[in-house]
Amino acid sequence: MRTLVKLSWVELKLFVREPITVIFTLALPIIFLFVMGGVFGNEASTDDGGMVVFRGVGPLDYYIPAYFALVMMAIGTVALPVHLAGYRERGILRRLRASSISVWSVLGSQLAVSFVIAIIGSILILICGIIAYSPNMPQEVGLLILAFLLGLISFTAFGFFLGAVLPSTRAAQGLGLILFFVMMILGGAGPPPEVLTGAMDIIGQITPLRHVIIILQDPYLGFGWNQNASLIVAGITVVAIALAARYFRWE
């Protein structure tokens, strides 16, 4: 336990000292937020004209909770896998293991750091959103926190899985970035999901991001708890954890 706390603290400091990761996980979603705000403003679409987009709410009300999920995805698809694969590739995991630092401490510290980053990232998004566009405030805070925990654990497990199977830093960077951008564009954090058609929509539907966005948006917007999406996210979590445990290697 002492080791887990120490390692978490060290890992948090290491994260802060790595500017690229900080920019990617914390700054990039904020930049996207301002781009989307600049393009769409925060006027809800009405159903008298064309199609209803952004689930019928203001674009910024849509994007703020969606970008909580984007921070989690940046951690799960890029930051964590690159970190873990790099640790394995360079023999850092071996070194930790030789000093009887358990796999639970290694992964537990990453989970702890992911939590801190995701919370900070989400608060930053909320603050920037409020300052620039005066959006709606979160409606059901208790459910939102629950959804936040579920989404974060899910993407962290996803990151453990990628970090377990990808053999090198390069592989993790390459695949991670592809996953990140594909999921972002098609999963509902790029253009409004309603404009995606055919294959793009189908791919969007199977990205974990789409469902994490929905479980976060529903309590945020006051739509309640989304049973279906939360079951899908929980399922992804279980599968990712099982695969990560199955394929985790120290070297």
Next chain:
Amino acid sequence: MAIQDERVCFTLTAIIKVENLRKTYGTTVAVDDISFEVAEGDIFGLLGPNGAGKTTTVECLQALRQPDSGMMNILGLDPRHDAPALRRQIGSQLQESALPDRIKVWEALDLFASVTPEKLDWQVLLEQWGLAEKRKSTFASLSGGQRQRLFIALALVNNPRIVFLDEMTTGLDPAARRIAWDLIRSIRERGATVILVTHFMDEAEKLCDRLAIVDRGKIVAMDTPQGLITQYASEVRVIFTSDFADLSWLHNIAQIKKITKSGPRVEVEGSGPVLALVAASLVEHGITPTDLRIEQPTLEDVFLKLTGKDIGE
């Protein structure tokens, strides 16, 4: 009878026992058949050419690799089944490993010290291993030798009963090596046992109580350093320079086995009082070289003889 008693006594205090250890990677046989025992409080050395299987052997003992077969017993534990309990009581400096680039020296020591419940003072290690000035430097900014010293300090930070050092002094400057040797001796004084993998003959000779020479996955000889030298390299070399072309009369000295002449440099090999005999014979023939000297056999001669390889430091 006396020999029998000694054997029993030795077995009782053995802190490491290895029997018929074997490890293969596909078709590569890394460790073929290795058996040895290490007495508590000894510095035990493993010496051998590249790829001999030294690292594989010690990493099996540290529960970092799974051997194919063989018996291992360390501190009464089997690395295959009691890895966590074992790792807490040993210290490891691995031949290949790293730390996160941006971790600071003190953070690494503080982290690795946290695995043992006792409060350990890693500040002392910082001083001893000359890292006090670097305590706030990141791992990436350390020089090769400084990294190596940090890894040794990390191997000692949990106050281990057995310390595994795999090429500990590689990359250290001569002064740092001497300091390292003294510190390793002081670890032994404290009661810890040290397993030392090395390529440096002088290090093995000066530091080790017992020494195993490993070649192609097998132990080809095992004894004290002096024991190995007496047993495998009893011949001395007498060296001098002379422009005298014909030295064949030196062969009349019965103790001389071999004479090699390259340019003016003459090397005479033999056993017994070769120096005195050669000197007398030279004077007799009116040759009085000013650089006549003797070279005692060293561990390097043993190594070359047993492995047929020059380690080429």
